[in-house]
Amino acid sequence: DVQMTQSPSSLSASVGDRVTITCQASQDITNYLNWYQQKPGKAPKLLIFDASNLETGVPSRFSGSGSGTDFTLTINSLQPEDIATYYCQQYDNLITFGQGTRLEIK
């Protein structure tokens, strides 16, 4: 199985901050990496697909980058509605998810 490791597991940031979440794969997954946002009591929502492509309707302050084993989700100018848990997901070898990063407002 491909293991996905996210860091940090939680972070606290202020409105307007730039936030970076990383995801590391246990093996090369090229760009077969998606990012999801999950708010409490809701299903995950697709943000970024294929490492760097913004899903339709997702605000442009969200961006993704990376390839191989190291990937990054960036939120430019954090907004209160961005409070959520974020997950990465690989599909190079079956499907596995990272353990999540909980984002809180400072």
Add this chain to the structure above:
Amino acid sequence: QVQLQQWGAGLLKPSETLSLTCAVYGGSFNDYYWTWIRQSPGRGLEWIGEIIHTGNTNYAPSLESRATISVDTSKNQFSLRLTSVTAADTAIYYCVRAYKLGSIFDFWGQGAQVTVSS
């Protein structure tokens, strides 16, 4: 707008069979993969398996011996059966639409809490 609505028994005893169904409204049913994903505090998000309109399926190796996903194209519905459940199967179960050969999950059901307890 695409909607996935799911239902099924929420409380099971150990060794019973979990059964969930998901109805799909909107979109082209035959153009996508239909997937089950579960989420628990201990295991996080876990892909269970998928099906397409022809009935072809794929399963997570860890669940393949107990999971069956079926499809009813006349109703735009698909279902999950998981046999011999234990407390480890307690989770929120989501039905999900996937594209790009089942690799990108773009529409999710509301989720169903399934609890296994004696």
